[in-house]
Amino acid sequence: MLKIIETLFGPRGTKITAGELAEKFGLELRGDKNTTVSGVAPIADARPGQLAFYSTEQNSSAFKILPIDVLRNTRASIILIQPAQIDDAPRGATLLITDSPRGNIVKILGEIYREKPRFGVSADAIVERGVFFRSRKTNYVGQFATIERGAVIEPNVKIYPGAYIGRNVTLGAGTIVYSGAHIENATIGSDCVINANAVIGKNGFGYTRQNGHNVFIPHVGRVVLGDRVSVGANSCIDRGAMTDTIVGSGTKIDNLCQIAHGVVIGAECFLASGTGLAGGSVIGDRVLLGGHVGVSNGVHIGDDAEVGANSGVFKNIPAGTKAMGYPAGPGTEFFRHYAWVRKHAHTED
Numbered sequence: 001m002l003k004i005i006e007t008l009f010g011p012r013g014t015k016i017t018a019g020e021l022a023e024k025f026g027l028e029l030r031g032d033k034n035t036t037v038s039g040v041a042p043i044a045d046a047r048p049g050q051l052a053f054y055s056t057e058q059n060s061s062a063f064k065i066l067p068i069d070v071l072r073n074t075r076a077s078i079i080l081i082q083p084a085q086i087d088d089a090p091r092g093a094t095l096l097i098t099d100s101p102r103g104n105i106v107k108i109l110g111e112i113y114r115e116k117p118r119f120g121v122s123a124d125a126i127v128e129r130g131v132f133f134r135s136r137k138t139n140y141v142g143q144f145a146t147i148e149r150g151a152v153i154e155p156n157v158k159i160y161p162g163a164y165i166g167r168n169v170t171l172g173a174g175t176i177v178y179s180g181a182h183i184e185n186a187t188i189g190s191d192c193v194i195n196a197n198a199v200i201g202k203n204g205f206g207y208t209r210q211n212g213h214n215v216f217i218p219h220v221g222r223v224v225l226g227d228r229v230s231v232g233a234n235s236c237i238d239r240g241a242m243t244d245t246i247v248g249s250g251t252k253i254d255n256l257c258q259i260a261h262g263v264v265i266g267a268e269c270f271l272a273s274g275t276g277l278a279g280g281s282v283i284g285d286r287v288l289l290g291g292h293v294g295v296s297n298g299v300h301i302g303d304d305a306e307v308g309a310n311s312g313v314f315k316n317i318p319a320g321t322k323a324m325g326y327p328a329g330p331g332t333e334f335f336r337h338y339a340w341v342r343k344h345a346h347t348e349d
Contacts, residue, residue, distance in 0.1 A: 013039045013112040018078050018094045031094030046076035053080035055101040185239045189227035196233045204238035204261025
């Protein structure tokens with residue numbers, strides 16, 4: 001029964017041959033160019049009709065190198081592999097050879113599991129007069145999505161059912177907005193992905209205390225996302241109070257993150273789930289923030305810095321350094337403190 005359910009409702013890939021993959025992605029082919037696959041699987045679990053990869057690349061400590069026997073015993077029809085492991089591949093297997101299987105598997109996944117194109121504006125969508133579609137025939141707007149007047153929709157934008165696009169919002173070419181996302185007071189770059197229920201461009205948490213009362217500070221800034229930015233499900237990016245909230249090109253924001261008003265994030269950063277950036281904080285380029293990192297108001301984190309999970313950042317972190325802890329400090333110092341606590345935790349007085 002489980003196999004029947006998987007067949008009916010599991011992800012379905014497009015059938016493609018080894019020869020087609022080799023030509024499209026510039027890979028060396030060894031074996032039968034007509035070998036066909038319609039799915040991708042981990043190399044230990046792959047079955048005939050599926051593609052798998054084996055790699056000794058270790059781009060970060062998160063990537064584990066599997067035992068070579070996993071490669072030798074795989075049943076995959078096509079194997080994406082490095083030149084050094086060719087002799088360990090099963091005899092008769094069709095091989096796609098590359099120096100970077102990890103890099104190429106991403107492209108192949110996108111090719112095999114490519115979503116069927118969607119075009120057209122649903123009759124159940126609410127599109128106000130004054131919305132500007134630069135190439136309406138290339139756009140998709142799903143049922144019950146709302147687009148208010150003054151919005152600019154560039155070519156190949158997909159807006160899924162139930163999404164909301166406010167007045168004067170710009171969506172760059174190729175951007176995807178998934179169901180339930182809410183965008184206003186924002187300019188979104190090209191090829192961005194706004195996942196379900198993300199909220200972009202609402203007012204920030206800006207108040208001043210006057211005569212014993214909390215008084216809201218009007219927000220007049222916007223949110224500006226560069227190209228290829230991904231915003232995770234249920235994440236929030238607040239509009240700036242007087243200056244814009246900015247996210248640089250290529251930055252990826254996980255689910256359940258909070259970006260406060262006036263924050264500036266550089267290019268090609270990673271923000272893991274639960275990260276919260278307080279107002280006015282500045283994050284450099286290529287910064288990595290682990291899960292549940294909290295950054296205080298106005299703090300600067302330099303280019304290429306890394307902050308470990310569950311850290312609280314209350315002071316500036318220099319470029320290229322690794323920090324963690326609460327409050328966050330040099331990573332080596334944190335581990336020394338941790339080792340001392342472990343050593344003395346059970347020491348009797």
